[in-house]
Amino acid sequence: xxRKTTQTRKALTTVxxxxxxxxxxxxxxxxxxxxxxxxxxxxxxxFAMLASPWTFESYGEVQHRxxxxxHFWNSVVISFGSTLAALVIAIPAAWAMAFVPGxxxxxxxxxxxxxxxxxxxxxxIPMYLMFxxxxxxxxxxxxxxxxxxxxxxxxxxxxxxxxxxxPGEILEAARMDGASLRSEILHVLxxxxxxxxxxxxxxxxxxxxxEAFWTLQLTTSDAAPLTQFIASYSSPEGLFYAKLxxxxxxxxxxxxxxxxxxxxxxxxxxxxxxxx
Amino acid sequence: MGKITLRxxxxxFGDAEVIPPxxxxxxxxxxxxxxxxxxxxxxxxxxxxxxxxxxxxxxxxIDGLDxxxxxxxxxxxxxxxxxxxxxxxxxxxxxxxFPLKMAGLSPEAAAKKVEAAxxxxxxxxxxxxxxxQLSGGQRQRVAIGRAIVREPKxxxxxxxxxxxxxALRVNMRLEISELHQTLKTTMVYVTHDQVEAMTMADxxxxxxxxxxxxxxxxxxxxxxxxxxxxxxFIGSPKMNFVTGAEAEAHGAPTxxxxxEHIDLSAQNGDWQGKVGVSEHLGxxxxxxxxxxEVGVVTVxxxxxxxxxxxxxxxxxxxxxxxxxxxxDGKAL
Numbered sequence: 001x002x003r004k005t006t007q008t009r010k011a012l013t014t015v016x017x018x019x020x021x022x023x024x025x026x027x028x029x030x031x032x033x034x035x036x037x038x039x040x041x042x043x044x045x046x047f048a049m050l051a052s053p054w055t056f057e058s059y060g061e062v063q064h065r066x067x068x069x070x071h072f073w074n075s076v077v078i079s080f081g082s083t084l085a086a087l088v089i090a091i092p093a094a095w096a097m098a099f100v101p102g103x104x105x106x107x108x109x110x111x112x113x114x115x116x117x118x119x120x121x122x123x124x125i126p127m128y129l130m131f132x133x134x135x136x137x138x139x140x141x142x143x144x145x146x147x148x149x150x151x152x153x154x155x156x157x158x159x160x161x162x163x164x165x166x167p168g169e170i171l172e173a174a175r176m177d178g179a180s181l182r183s184e185i186l187h188v189l190x191x192x193x194x195x196x197x198x199x200x201x202x203x204x205x206x207x208x209x210x211e212a213f214w215t216l217q218l219t220t221s222d223a224a225p226l227t228q229f230i231a232s233y234s235s236p237e238g239l240f241y242a243k244l245x246x247x248x249x250x251x252x253x254x255x256x257x258x259x260x261x262x263x264x265x266x267x268x269x270x271x272x273x274x275x276x
Numbered sequence: 277m278g279k280i281t282l283r284x285x286x287x288x289f290g291d292a293e294v295i296p297p298x299x300x301x302x303x304x305x306x307x308x309x310x311x312x313x314x315x316x317x318x319x320x321x322x323x324x325x326x327x328x329x330x331x332x333x334x335x336x337x338i339d340g341l342d343x344x345x346x347x348x349x350x351x352x353x354x355x356x357x358x359x360x361x362x363x364x365x366x367x368x369x370x371x372x373x374f375p376l377k378m379a380g381l382s383p384e385a386a387a388k389k390v391e392a393a394x395x396x397x398x399x400x401x402x403x404x405x406x407x408x409q410l411s412g413g414q415r416q417r418v419a420i421g422r423a424i425v426r427e428p429k430x431x432x433x434x435x436x437x438x439x440x441x442x443a444l445r446v447n448m449r450l451e452i453s454e455l456h457q458t459l460k461t462t463m464v465y466v467t468h469d470q471v472e473a474m475t476m477a478d479x480x481x482x483x484x485x486x487x488x489x490x491x492x493x494x495x496x497x498x499x500x501x502x503x504x505x506x507x508x509f510i511g512s513p514k515m516n517f518v519t520g521a522e523a524e525a526h527g528a529p530t531x532x533x534x535x536e537h538i539d540l541s542a543q544n545g546d547w548q549g550k551v552g553v554s555e556h557l558g559x560x561x562x563x564x565x566x567x568x569e570v571g572v573v574t575v576x577x578x579x580x581x582x583x584x585x586x587x588x589x590x591x592x593x594x595x596x597x598x599x600x601x602x603x604d605g606k607a608l
Contacts, residue, residue, distance in 0.1 A: 167359060167361065169357045169358075169359050169361040170361045170362075170363065170364075172328050172348075172355075172357070172361065173355065173357060173361035173362075173363075173422075174363075174374070175327075175328065175347070175348045175349055176326060176328075176348050176349070176353065176354060176355040177349075177354075177374050177375035177378055177422065177426070178349040178350075178375050178378035178379055178426070179349060179374075179378050180349065180378075183378060187374075188363055191365045192363070192364060192365055194365075
C-alpha cells in the first residue's frame with residue numbers, strides 16, 4: 001500500500017535529511033575552513049574565525065615542514081598494494097566457500113570475521129617484535145602485509161556475498177565447455193563479478209587509506225603514510241590547529257574525491273543482492 | 277561415437293542414498309529420456325554422467341573407456357541447462373565460441389563454426405547481442421548452439437524446456453527432435469513431463485526414488501508397463517486403477533485401464549455411473565464418472581460428448597486392454 005505523503009511532510013523530511021547530512025559532514029567542513037585561516041584566527045570562536053581573513057599560510061607551512069608527496073605515495077602503495085594482495089588471496093578463497101562449501105564453511109567465515117572484533121592493541125607487542133625481528137619496521141612491504149591480513153576477512157566476506165549471487169549452473173556450464181579451474185575463474189566468474197569486485201576494491205582502499213593504528217605504530221618516516229603525516233601535527237603544546245587541519249585536508253582530499261566519483265558503485269556494491 | 281554405460285552406479289549425499297546401485301546402457305545415437313517425479317534422482321543421474329557430481333560407487337564408461345574419475349571438461353559431453361546458463365557478459369557469438377576457445381581452436385576456425393551453428397539455429401541476426409537482450413526461446417537456442425559447436429560424443433539436456441511457455445515448448449521440442457535426426461548424436465534428456473518423454477524418446481528410463489522402474493520404447497511403456505508406478509506415470513490422463521471385487525473378477529488384486537480404453541454408452545455396459553466433471557478439449561472430452569463400488573473413473577471420449585453433470589452413463593472396459601497387477605504392484 002502506498003503511503004500518503006503530504007507536502008508538509010515531504011518538506012519536513014527533506015529538512016531533517018539535510019540537517020543530518022550536514023551534521024555528519026560538519027567536522028570535515030570545519031577542518032577545511034580552519035585550514036584556510038591563520039593559527040591565531042583558527043582558535044577564535046566560529047564567527048570570529050569566519051570573519052577573519054582567509055590564507056594559504058598553513059598549507060605553505062605544512063609543505064615546507066613535511067614531504068607530502070612521500071606520504072601520499074606511501075598511502076597509495078600501501079592501500080592499493082594491500083587491496084591487490086587481498087584480492088589475489090580472497091578471490092580463490094571466496095570461490096571455494098561460495099561454490100564448494102564444506103560443512104564448516106559458515107563457521108570459518110564467522111571465525112574470520114571475529115578476528116576483526118579483536119582490539120588491535122591486543123596483539124601490538126607481538127606484532128611489533130615480529131616486525132622488528134624481520135626488519136619490517138617502517139617498510140612499505142611490512143605495512144602492505146599487515147593491512148592485507150587485517151582487511152582480508154572483509155574482502156573475503158564481500159566477495160563471498162557477490163559470488164553467492166552468481167548461479168552455480170553458469171560455472172558448471174563453463175566446466176562442461178571444457179574450462180579448467182583457472183579459465184573458469186578468469187573468464188567466467190571474475191568478469192561476472194566485476195561490479196562486486198570493484199566495490200570491494202574501493203571499500204578496501206578507503207579502509208586501508210584511513211587505517212591509523214598499525215600505520216602509526218609500525219612506521220616512523222620512510223614508509224609513513226598520510227595518517228602519520230597528520231599525526232605529526234598533533235601536539236600537546238603550541239598552536240597547530242590550522243596546520244593540523246591543512247594536513248588533514250590534504251590527506252583526506254584524494255580519498256574523498258575517489259569516493260565522490262565512485263559513490264554510485266559503492267552504494268550498489270554495498271546493497272548488492274539486497275533487492276532482487 | 278557416444279555409448280554410455282553405467283554399472284552399479286551409486287550416489288550418496290551424506291547418509292542418504294539418492295541413487296541405489298544402478299545399471300544402464302545408452303547406445304550410440306540413441307535419444308534417451310529420463311523421466312520421473314520431482315526428486316526421483318533423474319537430474320542427479322544426468323549430473324553423474326556429466327561429471328558434475330562424483331559417483332559414490334560404481335563405474336561410468338563412455339565409449340568403453342572408464343570415465344568415472346574424468347573431470348567434466350574431459351568427458352567430451354555437452355550439456356544444456358534448465359536455466360540456459362549462458363555467460364551474461366559475453367555476446368551470443370562469444371558464448372557459442374567459448375567451448376571452442378577452451379579447446380584451443382584458432383579464432384578463424386571458431387568463427388566459421390559459430391556462423392554455421394548460428395545458421396542452423398536461426399541465430400545469425402542475434403550474434404552480437406548479449407543474452408539479456410534475447411527471449412527465452414532464443415536463449416535456449418544459444419545454449420544448444422554452444423553445445424553443438426563442440427561436436428560432443430553426447431548431449432545432455434537437463435529439463436531444457438521447463439522455463440518456456442507452452443507454445444514455445446512444443447516448437448523447441450520439435451527442433452530438438454529434428455536436431456537429433458540431423459546430427460544422429462546420442463542425446464540424454466531429463467524431464468518430468470511425460471508428454472515430452474513420449475514424443476521425443478527412442479528409449480525412456482522411468483525413475484522413482486533413484487531406482488529404474490522400467491526401460492523401454494515409449495509404446496512399450498504405454499502398452500506393457502512393468503508395474504503400477506510406470507502404468508500410472510506414463511499416459512495422460514492417468515490410467516484408472518481398480519481394486520477389490522471388480523478387480524478380482526478380472527483375476528488380479530489390482531487392474532488398470534487407460535481412459536482411452538473405456539467405451540462410453542448411454543444405454544448399457546459393464547459399469548453404471550454418474551458424470552461428475554467433464555473437460556472439453558474440442559478434439560477429446562474427458563469425463564470423470566463416479567461408479568459405485570469402483571470410485572471415480574476417467575474416460576476419454578473422442579470429439580464432443582454432450583454429457584452433463586449428473587447424467588447416467590455406462591462404461592465398458594476393452595477386455596484386451598486391461599492391465600493386471602499382482603499384490604507387489606508388478607504386472608502379471
